[in-house]
Amino acid sequence: MIMNSLDCIKVLKPIVGDNLLVVWGTTKTIEWLQVNGKDKMNVFTSYAMGEAAMVGLGLALALPHRKIFVLDGDGALLMNLGSLTTLANKAPKNLIHILFDNASYVSGGRLPTFSKATDFAAIAKAASIKFTRTVKSIGDFKTAVEAAVKQAQTAFIVAKVAVDEKFPPLGTMDGLENKYLFIRYLESIEKKQILPDILKR
Numbered sequence: 001m002i003m004n005s006l007d008c009i010k011v012l013k014p015i016v017g018d019n020l021l022v023v024w025g026t027t028k029t030i031e032w033l034q035v036n037g038k039d040k041m042n043v044f045t046s047y048a049m050g051e052a053a054m055v056g057l058g059l060a061l062a063l064p065h066r067k068i069f070v071l072d073g074d075g076a077l078l079m080n081l082g083s084l085t086t087l088a089n090k091a092p093k094n095l096i097h098i099l100f101d102n103a104s105y106v107s108g109g110r111l112p113t114f115s116k117a118t119d120f121a122a123i124a125k126a127a128s129i130k131f132t133r134t135v136k137s138i139g140d141f142k143t144a145v146e147a148a149v150k151q152a153q154t155a156f157i158v159a160k161v162a163v164d165e166k167f168p169p170l171g172t173m174d175g176l177e178n179k180y181l182f183i184r185y186l187e188s189i190e191k192k193q194i195l196p197d198i199l200k201r
């Protein structure tokens with residue numbers, strides 16, 4: 001049976017620990033929060049397709065002592081395939097880009113993407129990202145992510161996942177709330193003020 005992204009997220013929980021995530025889209029964020037709770041807002045949601053890996057890149061370059069995980073979608077990455085060349089060139093040692101490839105724009109209305117016959121890992125490899133894997137089982141997913149965490153180069157993992165039957169309940173957290181909670185979390189772990197004093201904004 002084909003794995004689903006929620007099972008992958010359960011596997012990620014202990015591996016990610018206190019590190020940071022950038023997650024493409026609301027549904028994967030909600031799945032993350034279902035598994036991890038809301039106490040520690042180490043997850044930032046990216047709402048624009050194709051942007052998640054680039055937000056992750058910024059965090060990875062700014063915080064080289066932390067691992068940054070990006071959870072992406074196939075449709076989203078197709079909107080910014082060039083981001084793989086940016087990642088390959090900037091080559092952050094601490095970024096793990098995980099692509100949930102369900103061959104569908106699920107949260108945009110379930111139309112198929114053109115990714116069914118496309119080898120994303122081969123595209124990443126050709127862009128010169130050296131650590132690439134394509135996985136289809138939970139066991140292989142865990143092995144790939146653990147290996148990615150242990151080494152020190154940009155990693156790109158394609159997880160072939162099922163089309164979700166239904167969406168999780170979306171909850172009430174919008175992008176604004178997420179932005180502030182995430183920044184406050186960063187301030188607390190980095191022991192650094194990020195947002196300027198209110199009168200200086």
Ligand SMILES: Cc1ncc(C[n+]2csc(CCOP(=O)(O)OP(=O)(O)O)c2C)c(N)n1
Pocket residue numbers: 025047048049072073074075076077079100102104105106107108109113
């Ligand atoms: C730039 C941009 N264009 C369109 C949308 C609207 N939209 C939201 S989800 C979605 C489909 C996403 O597909 P995919 O990245 O494969 O994620 P999945 O839902 O399959 O996990 C679309 C088109 C958007 N959020 N951003």
Ligand SMILES: [Mg+2]
Pocket residue numbers: 073074075100101102103104105106113
């Ligand atoms: Mg998809």
